[in-house]
Amino acid sequence: DAKTTQPPSMDCAEGRAANLPCNHSTISGNEYVYWYRQIHSQGPQYIIHGLKNNETNEMASLIITEDRKSSTLILPHATLRDTAVYYCIERTGGTSYGKLTFGQGTILTVHP
Amino acid sequence: KAGVTQTPRYLIKTRGQQVTLSCSPISGHRSVSWYQQTPGQGLQFLFEYFSETQRNKGNFPGRFSGRQFSNSRSEMNVSTLELGDSALYLCASSLAGVVGETQYFGPGTRLLVL
Numbered sequence: 081d082a083k084t085t086q087p088p089s090m091d092c093a094e095g096r097a098a099n100l101p102c103n104h105s106t107i108s109g110n111e112y113v114y115w116y117r118q119i120h121s122q123g124p125q126y127i128i129h130g131l132k133n134n135e136t137n138e139m140a141s142l143i144i145t146e147d148r149k150s151s152t153l154i155l156p157h158a159t160l161r162d163t164a165v166y167y168c169i170e171r172t173g174g175t176s177y178g179k180l181t182f183g184q185g186t187i188l189t190v191h192p
Numbered sequence: 193k194a195g196v197t198q199t200p201r202y203l204i205k206t207r208g209q210q211v212t213l214s215c216s217p218i219s220g221h222r223s224v225s226w227y228q229q230t231p232g233q234g235l236q237f238l239f240e241y242f243s244e245t246q247r248n249k250g251n252f253p254g255r256f257s258g259r260q261f262s263n264s265r266s267e268m269n270v271s272t273l274e275l276g277d278s279a280l281y282l283c284a285s286s287l288a289g290v291v292g293e294t295q296y297f298g299p300g301t302r303l304l305v306l
Contacts, residue, residue, distance in 0.1 A: 112291055123196075123282055123297035124235070131292070167235075173291035177247040178225035178240030178284070180295060 084113075084168045089187040092162075098155040100186055102168030105149045112171040113144060114180065115153045117164040117188075124167065124182075127153065158190045193219060196285050196298035204304045210271040213301045215283030217264050221296075223289030224266040226258060229280040229300070241266055242289050270303075278305045 085103040092098040104113060114129040128135055128142045130151070135142045141154040155162055167185040197216045205211050217224050225248075226238040237250040241260035258268040264285075270277055280302050286295040 110291070116297075121229075121280060121300075121302075123284075123299045126294050126296060129292075129294065171291050175248065176291070177242065178223050178286065178289035178295070179237045179248055179250070180225075180227075180235075180284075181237065182227075182235035184234060 083181070084170055084183055086166070086168050086183065086186045088184065089189070092155075092158045092188060092190050094160060094190055094192050095157055098153075098158040098162065098188060098190070100153040100155075100166050100168075100188065101150065102153070103150045104168070104170050107148050107170055108172075110173045113142070113151050114169040114171050115140070115142065116167045116169065116180075116182075117162075118167070118185075119161075119164040125164075127166075129171070158188075160190050160192065162188065163190045164188060196283055196296055198281075198283050198298040198301050200301060201299065202302050202304075204306065205273050206306050207273055207275060209273050210269060211273060211303060212267055212269045213281055213283075213303075215266045215268075215285075215298060217266070217283075217285030218296055221285035221287055222264050223286045223295075224260055224264065225284045225286075225289065225295065226266070226268050227282040227284065228252070229282060230276075230278070235282070238268065240289055247289065273305045275305050277303065279303060 115127040116124040165185040240248040
């Protein structure tokens with residue numbers, strides 16, 4: 081299965097931008113990068129996904145390097161409610177229907 | 193639009209029993225995936241259903257099974273429960289289960305096996 085590498089934990093001050101890195105050095109041309117987060121054993125919450133181009137939505141921005149080997153999730157103004165485990169996932173196509181392969185993720189702690 | 197719903201939310205069973213969990217996808221979504229989350233193994237893919245057919249399966253024993261109904265609702269069953277089956281079971285739905293789509297998760301069913 082496709083694997084990503086994330087730092088185990090990060091801290092961020094409330095109101096500042098949180099930049100969460102992810103390495104996906106073996107990503108292939110048709111694989112997307114997805115970000116989810118999970119707050120205290122609730123169901124994972126979708127944040128954003130992208131293939132090649134940078135993406136932005138109401139929650140976050142996703143910056144993908146030109147060689148696609150790494151990406152950064154940006155939460156522009158972190159709040160205490162953004163404290164969660166953040167998962168970066170390579171989503172494979174083909175016959176891998178419905179399957180997201182979760183790693184250990186990054187525990188983001190937002191401090192007052 | 194209502195999100196993914198799962199019932200029951202909490203369940204306590206004893207070893208050797210069986211259990212059935214239910215998932216109702218977002219309206220219009222035909223792909224339903226199931227995941228198991230434990231502290232030791234993290235989030236692991238169980239299987240995926242689309243149009244009442246299992247299209248993809250993770251690396252779990254045959255005690256774990258599922259099915260999907262014509263209205264896309266899905267159930268998963270675990271037979272002969274073991275202590276290690278204690279976990280949060282998550283269901284997720286998407287339009288067709290293909291890459292590029294967004295998969296939305298339900299709140300999960302927490303199963304405790306005694």
